[in-house]
Amino acid sequence: MSNSRIAFIGAGNMAASLIGGLRAQGLDASFIRASCPRPEKRAQIRADQGIHTFADNADAIEGTDVVVLAVKPQVIKSVCAALRPHLLPQQLVVSVAAGITCASLAGWLGDRPVVRCMPNTPAVMRQGVSGLYANAFVSARQRSDAEQLLSAVGLAVWLEEERQLDAVTAVSGSGPAYFFLLIEAMTRAGEQLGLTRETAAQLTLHTAIGAAHMALGSDVDVCELRRRVTSPGGTTEAAIKSFQAGGFEALVERALTAAALRSAELAQQLGA
Known part of the structure; x- marks a missing residue:
């Protein structure tokens, strides 16, 4: 992902793990951004990883190629509604929110490139495994970006059907x-x-x-x-x-x- 700029919406454990994995693989901090409403979280991840942080999600995604939705499933609808006017058609959205389907994301964000991911908790130790599913709008380059992103914390496995993510949740997620x-x-x-x-x-x-x-x-x-x-x-x-x-x-x-x-x-x- 050396030429892709990436924004994380949310700065919790999964976002911090992914950012740490990318940095360990050599991605320069200037290519990574994160947004979070909590000042202490922004300060912590900024100090740990040297990345730019933002209180406003729209500011964080400006000029980026990949937007990672790393917020709780219960708030993702409102986050997407606020992001929609600011997203560009070519930006890839990667969702690590459990249980949120591509159809739901399309309803909230419009038709755009989306990759759904189901990582598991050993990702915090970079020993995780993730199932990935791409919708029809995702390009080969974007698939590569998504795979490299999740590979930063372990094994990334592509799925042919979105419904298989329920099986991934049952086997490796839980x-x-x-x-x-x-x-x-x-x-x-x-x-x-x-x-x-x-x-x-x-x-x-x-x-x-x-x-x-x-x-x-x-x-x-x-x-x-x-x-x-x-x-x-x-x-x-x-x-x-x-x-x-x-x-x-x-x-x-x-x-x-x-x-x-x-x-x-x-x-x-x-x-x-």
């Missing part, structure tokens, strides 16, 4: 909480088996990290990795059989389906 829940449960079980909480937590966390690295670095499917560490009649098999007897796979499927359905419901409510 996904960190599922792993936190498993970590909680394994740590608690370790304590009940006689370990101290600190030891149980360390063992659980580092096992999670190691398993993720193995899966990422392997050229075989995770099902095969699981099979390789599950010796017949061994301790791992005993645990796996217990998981499966409790309906583990079906429970995971029901949980992710519930998250996807709720994502679609929220999109209807927030986009009204």
Whole structure:
């Protein structure tokens, strides 16, 4: 994005993460702007990243190529209504507001290039993953800009259909909480088996990290990795059989389906 000027509407955690990622990749601070109504937030991000900040959204987007909507979904309608008279036809709008559809954005902003993104919270550590969907007005250059923007905080994956963002929300958007829940449960079980909480937590966390690295670095499917560490009649098999007897796979499927359905419901409510 070395030749693209970018404005962030909102200066919360996600905006700060994206700005930090862009700066770490070498984008000059002069190419980045951010707006926020809270003076302390503007001062903080200005001090941290050396970028220009504005109290007024219209001032922030002037002369920029990309406008990132990084505000809460509950206020995005009013933010878009105020921005609409000031946006130019060629400016790309990137929305990281969960549940706000392209149809809703078009209703508030008019027909224009829009990329919807669903990042997740590990983006604050630049270990995130984001699903991206572009509407029909987005050019190849703008797709590249959007991909580079989200890649600054992790993996960016393009989707062919907008409705797939509900599945992305269920799998990766909400996904960190599922792993936190498993970590909680394994740590608690370790304590009940006689370990101290600190030891149980360390063992659980580092096992999670190691398993993720193995899966990422392997050229075989995770099902095969699981099979390789599950010796017949061994301790791992005993645990796996217990998981499966409790309906583990079906429970995971029901949980992710519930998250996807709720994502679609929220999109209807927030986009009204």
